[in-house]
Amino acid sequence: MAARLTLQPPGLDELQQAQTLLTGLAHHTPVLESRTLNRKLGCRLLFKCENFQRGGAFKYRGACYAIASLSPEQKAHGVATHSSGNHGAALALAAREAGVECTVVMPWNANATKRDNVLRNGARIIDCEPNQQAREEALAAWIDFSRAVPIPPYEHRDVIAGQATVALELLQQADSLDALLVPVGGGGLIAGSALALSWKQPDLPLLGVEPAGADDAFRALRQGHRVRLDQVDTICDGLRAQIGELTFAILQQHVEAILTVDDETTIAATRLLFERLKIVVEPSSAIVLAAVIQQPQRFTGQTLGLVLTGGNVDLDRLPWHPASR
Amino acid sequence: MAARLTLQPPGLDELQQAQTLLTGLAHHTPVLESRTLNRKLGCRLLFKCENFQRGGAFKYRGACYAIASLSPEQKAHGVATHSSGNHGAALALAAREAGVECTVVMPWNANATKRDNVLRNGARIIDCEPNQQAREEALAAWIDFSRAVPIPPYEHRDVIAGQATVALELLQQADSLDALLVPVGGGGLIAGSALALSWKQPDLPLLGVEPAGADDAFRALRQGHRVRLDQVDTICDGLRAQIGELTFAILQQHVEAILTVDDETTIAATRLLFERLKIVVEPSSAIVLAAVIQQPQRFTGQTLGLVLTGGNVDLDRLPWHPASR
Numbered sequence: 017m018a019a020r021l022t023l024q025p026p027g028l029d030e031l032q033q034a035q036t037l038l039t040g041l042a043h044h045t046p047v048l049e050s051r052t053l054n055r056k057l058g059c060r061l062l063f064k065c066e067n068f069q070r071g072g073a074f075k076y077r078g079a080c081y082a083i084a085s086l087s088p089e090q091k092a093h094g095v096a097t098h099s100s101g102n103h104g105a106a107l108a109l110a111a112r113e114a115g116v117e118c119t120v121v122m123p124w125n126a127n128a129t130k131r132d133n134v135l136r137n138g139a140r141i142i143d144c145e146p147n148q149q150a151r152e153e154a155l156a157a158w159i160d161f162s163r164a165v166p167i168p169p170y171e172h173r174d175v176i177a178g179q180a181t182v183a184l185e186l187l188q189q190a191d192s193l194d195a196l197l198v199p200v201g202g203g204g205l206i207a208g209s210a211l212a213l214s215w216k217q218p219d220l221p222l223l224g225v226e227p228a229g230a231d232d233a234f235r236a237l238r239q240g241h242r243v244r245l246d247q248v249d250t251i252c253d254g255l256r257a258q259i260g261e262l263t264f265a266i267l268q269q270h271v272e273a274i275l276t277v278d279d280e281t282t283i284a285a286t287r288l289l290f291e292r293l294k295i296v297v298e299p300s301s302a303i304v305l306a307a308v309i310q311q312p313q314r315f316t317g318q319t320l321g322l323v324l325t326g327g328n329v330d331l332d333r334l335p336w337h338p339a340s341r
Numbered sequence: 342m343a344a345r346l347t348l349q350p351p352g353l354d355e356l357q358q359a360q361t362l363l364t365g366l367a368h369h370t371p372v373l374e375s376r377t378l379n380r381k382l383g384c385r386l387l388f389k390c391e392n393f394q395r396g397g398a399f400k401y402r403g404a405c406y407a408i409a410s411l412s413p414e415q416k417a418h419g420v421a422t423h424s425s426g427n428h429g430a431a432l433a434l435a436a437r438e439a440g441v442e443c444t445v446v447m448p449w450n451a452n453a454t455k456r457d458n459v460l461r462n463g464a465r466i467i468d469c470e471p472n473q474q475a476r477e478e479a480l481a482a483w484i485d486f487s488r489a490v491p492i493p494p495y496e497h498r499d500v501i502a503g504q505a506t507v508a509l510e511l512l513q514q515a516d517s518l519d520a521l522l523v524p525v526g527g528g529g530l531i532a533g534s535a536l537a538l539s540w541k542q543p544d545l546p547l548l549g550v551e552p553a554g555a556d557d558a559f560r561a562l563r564q565g566h567r568v569r570l571d572q573v574d575t576i577c578d579g580l581r582a583q584i585g586e587l588t589f590a591i592l593q594q595h596v597e598a599i600l601t602v603d604d605e606t607t608i609a610a611t612r613l614l615f616e617r618l619k620i621v622v623e624p625s626s627a628i629v630l631a632a633v634i635q636q637p638q639r640f641t642g643q644t645l646g647l648v649l650t651g652g653n654v655d656l657d658r659l660p661w662h663p664a665s666r
Contacts, residue, residue, distance in 0.1 A: 294392045296615050
């Protein structure tokens with residue numbers, strides 16, 4: 017694997033460093049469970065609540081560690097990324113805390129709440145057209161001009177090391193898991209989780225969960241190489257990204273399977289988490305519960321760790337409202 | 342005080358018993374805080390999350406302890422109450438767990454979600470007209486027929502002893518509070534909190550919070566006797582009840598002040614808790630945050646305990662949606 021890759025995965029020492037550094041900076045998020053859900057599904061579900069993380073998503077971990085790993089000179093130039101979602105807000109927050117300038121390239125039609133999250137954390141927003149090429153060009157132009165350090169959302173070893181701390185924490189909080197379920201978008205979280213498990217509990221099965229309408233990682237795993245989807249159609253806005261080169265290589269080595277879930281089940285699961293756990297989560301989080309709802313017999317009697325990745329939903333348009341579909 | 346009362350307040354031994362008994366039966370709910378809210382309001386807010394309690398509200402504590410305190414013979418007759426809200430569902434849940442029959446008299450127009458919560462916990466619902474007299478008559482008739490033991494929502498010493506465990510837990514979780522803020526409806530929670538403080542931390546100021554549109558306890562405290570409001574108008578459906586005789590007597594002895602809050606501030610506070618803490622709470626809970634938002638200067642630099650009482654909201658009609666007002 018390593019020989020063909022442009023980037024190298026973080027080593028165990030970096031995971032350890034990330035964990036030490038994030039202590040006190042990131043929240044040690046709680047693990048919640050619901051007896052009703054357990055009874056209903058015939059297994060024990062332990063939810064790692066990264067929706068309670070600073071900035072409302074696990075993304076803060078990777079952003080924070082990536083910034084902390086910069087040299088003083090790099091910090092002086094500031095950081096930059098393109099993002100339409102949680103990574104931009106997380107990077108802005110982590111940068112502000114570290115006293116580092118931050119610029120986020122965003123498509124002009126990005127969600128108002130997410131735009132506000134970036135601005136509120138004191139970052140600069142540069143608008144671009146809503147397509148991948150325009151994003152990349154606008155970011156490259158800014159970096160050229162400012163010499164800012166790019167911190168991409170997942171294809172970055174420090175970011176992956178930071179995201180690995182979610183699973184490291186969960187393994188300390190719940191010591192008898194039969195499997196770990198993690199959503200898959202660009203793959204930063206699942207790659208970090210894979211490295212964490214290979215360090216701490218190599219026999220624990222790791223399952224990825226993807227929307228049926230954005231199942232590029234599922235297909236990639238079957239075909240043995242990354243695939244670009246012609247069209248992406250899912251309510252899970254955090255899971256629309258294509259998996260990265262590095263994150264896919266890690267996933268390929270460590271992930272037992274990727275389960276795909278239709279949006280309807282994910283929306284029902286989102287509502288169940290609001291109702292039963294009394295927490296605010298995004299569909300991109302609730303998809304892990306949806307995967308269990310879809311085939312409970314697969315998990316009967318097991319204890320499952322499920323990572324709820326974030327809670328940044330538009331409270332004026334909750335997923336189950338007709339206007340959101 | 343005691344001489345004029347029909348009922349006596351629970352003693353410290355009963356609070357202690359309640360705490361012992363509820364260990365393992367009720368959830369030990371977490372305390373959450375948000376740096377953003379703390380910064381915004383200039384004080385430290387520690388939220389005791391009873392929205393995570395079993396049944397979605399602190400009411401489970403009182404119901405559970407009241408049922409546990411029954412004799413085997415009483416248990417054989419079952420329990421009954423009238424309720425349009427969380428107490429009915431909590432009693433049903435506690436009764437099911439104890440293997441006790443439960444009947445809840447409900448106005449025919451009660452919220453569908455709350456009706457469903459009662460049925461799901463295996464209780465019998467008897468419908469009545471939506472007014473206090475019809476409720477009481479229907480309950481009396483049922484008790485006459487079945488010899489069931491009535492467990493009222495707040496005017497009951499075991500119920501108060503159960504609710505006291507919220508504050509007992511919080512005092513263990515947060516040891517340097519400057520004040521405790523608790524919503525006031527029928528007064529079970531604030532009476533329990535008062536007794537808990539008088540036992541553990543008699544100098545800690547206890548503040549009640551009430552909707553301006555249902556401020557009977559505020560007026561009662563000023564006038565020195567209970568008052569019946571001609572009209573109650575508030576979105577806080579958990580706080581519409583008139584304060585009880587026993588709960589008022591306890592409140593009068595221990596409560597420093599009652600703060601009243603308008604619904605608009607409470608709705609904004611509810612939304613803030615969804616957005617910042619990523620938790621689902623009722624307006625009847627968020628009112629404690631609203632009280633701080635309304636006059637932050639009163640609390641500058643302080644560490645406040647705030648009890649979030651429940652999270653049973655209608656997810657199709659969140660409080661800030663136009664249809665809810």
